[in-house]
Amino acid sequence: MRSTSPVRRLRLRLPRRMFSQVLLMQVAIAAGVAVLATGLFLAPLSRQLDEEAMRRALAIAETTAQDPQIAEDVRTTAPDRNGPVQRQAERIRRATHAEYIVVLDRDWVRWSHPTPSEIGRRVSTDPSDALAGKEVMEIDKGTLGRSARGKVPLYDARHRVVGAVSVGIAYDSVRARLISAIPGLFAYAGGALAVGALAAWLISRRVQRQTRDLAFSDISALLAEREAMLHGIREAVVALDRGGRIRLLNDEARRLLGIGDEALGRTPDEALGAGRTTDVLAGRVSGTDLLTVRGQRVLIANRMPTGDGGAVATLRDRTELEQLGRELDST
Structure with a gap:
């Protein structure tokens, strides 16, 4: 013993x-x-x-x-x-x-x-x-x-x-x-x-x-939670820095906008080309729930500035909602 x-x-x-x-x-x-x-x-x-x-x-x-x-x-x-x-x-x-x-x-x-x-x-x-x-x-x-x-x-x-x-x-x-x-x-x-x-x-x-x-462990936990949240939600999230360059894209943003990691570090004009979606992301069009078209999709966009001079834009796919609405009307 x-x-x-x-x-x-x-x-x-x-x-x-x-x-x-x-x-x-x-x-x-x-x-x-x-x-x-x-x-x-x-x-x-x-x-x-x-x-x-x-x-x-x-x-x-x-x-x-x-x-x-x-x-x-x-x-x-x-x-x-x-x-x-x-x-x-x-x-x-x-x-x-x-x-x-x-x-x-x-x-x-x-x-x-x-x-x-x-x-x-x-x-x-x-x-x-x-x-x-x-x-x-x-x-x-x-x-x-x-x-x-x-x-x-x-x-x-x-x-x-x-x-x-x-x-x-x-x-x-x-x-x-x-x-x-x-x-x-x-x-x-x-x-x-x-x-x-x-x-x-x-x-x-x-x-x-x-x-x-905050402690280092708290910061790492917050980063892990942010990554899980960004890639888990069904809304597209695009973050831009104070220079107007794209610094973050979640999975839904890549799918709706048709772009990948090559867009990181570039401006919306360079990554998407000219169009209303680019103007909304760049902040040249103001307002809430702005309608824009990207390819065959109708998107609802909102843009909010951040404290460091950048901005965060969210995009929702209205095309799927309209299809569901038409199917419901038909039923």
Whole structure:
């Protein structure tokens, strides 16, 4: 025997009224667009900040490598934590606020480092490109953590590569700049979302007035009932828009007038040709229960204007009534 749980599943249900549904959907769309736009903005901003940090690191490395005394000291002295290369590199590092400036020789041995104990040891990353005379920009991870790096070759007075200069800028500082920009971006996104929500509310209010606050299900039911009524009645119904073009025909109208779907979107003159029936449908003849002839049929027509500038015309077949009357007289 199964035990019934007192906990019922909660179902997410949309509001029933069209006003609430349209407002909810438009706010959701506005929120989605704001989040998407923020994401699309953050992605290139992150790349831009990385590029800026790498170019700054490369510029510091180039400035350091242009000092001829550093190359001369690398060629003529030994690596020393108190040596001239270390002192000059640290002076530039403090002045530029770089994370590190590492000068190394062709054997990958460090001649300068923010941590003096690292001097005399081999570097942890491959400097082959810089030692081959190439400039390098990258985001990498070394002994000091993740950083934006710039590497350049170190030339002596005879333009021979005697080593390389590697400069790093802490990647955390780049991410910090990105994170600091996020509140401002969210502020702009929130403002855009608020404007979108206000516009959605105004549009929803207009839709509410025009639909008389009906639900979508009510509108679909009304449309189904209208279709059933139009095609079920024995009177011909012709609806025209404000431009005088036919926009609706029921089955009886097609039968009495002898036209089909090709008449939709055309004026009565184009669909029926010249004649009294056309004049009645176009509104050039006024009155009630107007008699008109279409082919072998005598029709009774009435035309009523609608609030949107169009009109609805109804047609009844008097031919069948007259035949019934004559048969009754004969009987």
